[in-house]
Amino acid sequence: MPKIFLTGCAGFIGSHTSEMLLNQGYHVIGIDNFDPFYARTLKEDNLKILLNFPNFTFIEGDITDSALLDTLPGDIDTVVHLAAKTGVRTSIADPLGYFKANVTGTQTILGWMQRNGIKKMVFASSSSIYGNNIKVPFSESDNVDEQISPYAAAKRAAELINHVYHHLYGINIINLRFFTVFGPRQRPDLAIRKFVESIRDNKPVTLFGDGTSSRDYTYVADIVQGIFSAVEYLNNHERVFEIINLGNSSPISLAEMVNVIYDVMGSKPDIQYQPMQEGDVNQTFADIEKAKRLLNYHPSTSFKLGIQNFVKWYGQQLKTKQISG
Numbered sequence: 001m002p003k004i005f006l007t008g009c010a011g012f013i014g015s016h017t018s019e020m021l022l023n024q025g026y027h028v029i030g031i032d033n034f035d036p037f038y039a040r041t042l043k044e045d046n047l048k049i050l051l052n053f054p055n056f057t058f059i060e061g062d063i064t065d066s067a068l069l070d071t072l073p074g075d076i077d078t079v080v081h082l083a084a085k086t087g088v089r090t091s092i093a094d095p096l097g098y099f100k101a102n103v104t105g106t107q108t109i110l111g112w113m114q115r116n117g118i119k120k121m122v123f124a125s126s127s128s129i130y131g132n133n134i135k136v137p138f139s140e141s142d143n144v145d146e147q148i149s150p151y152a153a154a155k156r157a158a159e160l161i162n163h164v165y166h167h168l169y170g171i172n173i174i175n176l177r178f179f180t181v182f183g184p185r186q187r188p189d190l191a192i193r194k195f196v197e198s199i200r201d202n203k204p205v206t207l208f209g210d211g212t213s214s215r216d217y218t219y220v221a222d223i224v225q226g227i228f229s230a231v232e233y234l235n236n237h238e239r240v241f242e243i244i245n246l247g248n249s250s251p252i253s254l255a256e257m258v259n260v261i262y263d264v265m266g267s268k269p270d271i272q273y274q275p276m277q278e279g280d281v282n283q284t285f286a287d288i289e290k291a292k293r294l295l296n297y298h299p300s301t302s303f304k305l306g307i308q309n310f311v312k313w314y315g316q317q318l319k320t321k322q323i324s325g
């Protein structure tokens with residue numbers, strides 16, 4: 001089976017995607033630098049699952065390290081580039097760090113691909129690129145000139161550099177714009193995980209804004225299916241450069257999200273309202289017609305089922321940690 005180089009393999013989406021590709025028989029070479037944005041131990045837990053596969057190889061390292069990339073095997077077929085400094089709000093305090101990892105990192109990977117004749121890449125872009133787009137649903141043909149955080153601007157810059165490498169060197173690229181991904185192994189900074197933790201600890205839940213802001217929450221298995229379809233699309237087509245939304249096309253308000261979590265967990269904590277945070281957009285809502293057409297992408301996990309799966313996974317994690325002391 002072809003070799004895939006997957007960046008950010010120890011992260012939330014990266015570990016799920018690697019697992020799926022490994023189960024499909026691909027050889028995955030994964031890289032991760034354990035960026036300190038959240039605990040290394042959580043990423044090591046994700047990695048442990050991947051290390052059980054004989055067709056998985058792990059490299060601890062940084063995607064901006066061109067010399068390290070040059071030591072990789074010469075027969076890599078496709079790059080699935082998911083590594084990034086994540087988090088919209090935190091990018092405001094560290095714009096240079098975000099540009100280094102997310103823009104220079106992408107540029108470094110493209111340069112290495114060009115030198116080594118690697119012709120296929122799936123890239124993790126983001127719905128945050130749409131900024132405070134008024135028109136819904138957000139479509140790939142909408143204007144995307146007005147990002148409102150360094151994270152979002154860096155993702156857009158990476159999409160643009162990807163196009164340059166497609167144009168100049170014929171690298172075939174699919175930019176997938178993910179819409180708020182959730183599910184087991186979810187990053188600790190994301191709202192769903194924070195709310196579940198607060199409810200478990202009987203602490204008040206902090207909501208930013210008045211509860212009407214909304215997100216097009218997309219279950220991680222649906223996103224992974226979309227990434228896999230993009231890999232297969234590149235295997236079967238010539239001269240590809242696409243931007244494709246991967247969302248659920250069914251936005252949920254913050255207030256609704258909290259109600260579903262209460263419902264699943266069976267307890268209702270105090271809510272403390274705080275003003276909207278800088279960098280946060282008001283709404284996201286994906287038009288997924290292009291993903292349906294090109295990738296046969298049909299997200300199938302309801303928000304409630306996704307939350308049930310997350311809460312179940314989270315409970316199991318707590319039990320395992322208590323047992324192992």
Ligand SMILES: NC(=O)c1ccc[n+]([C@@H]2O[C@H](COP(=O)([O-])OP(=O)(O)OC[C@H]3O[C@@H](n4cnc5c(N)ncnc54)[C@H](O)[C@@H]3O)[C@@H](O)[C@H]2O)c1
Nearest residue numbers: 008011012013033034035062063083084124126178180181
């Ligand atoms: N989770 C979401 O809702 C969401 C939404 C839109 C886009 N995305 C994008 O999807 C991708 C995966 O996101 P995630 O939620 O799994 O985040 P994550 O933080 O769990 O995973 C990213 C991984 O990349 C690694 N990394 C960061 N900088 C690196 C570097 N310089 N070199 C090597 N590894 C590096 C991190 O250590 C981490 O393990 C990211 O590109 C993110 O921007 C995520």
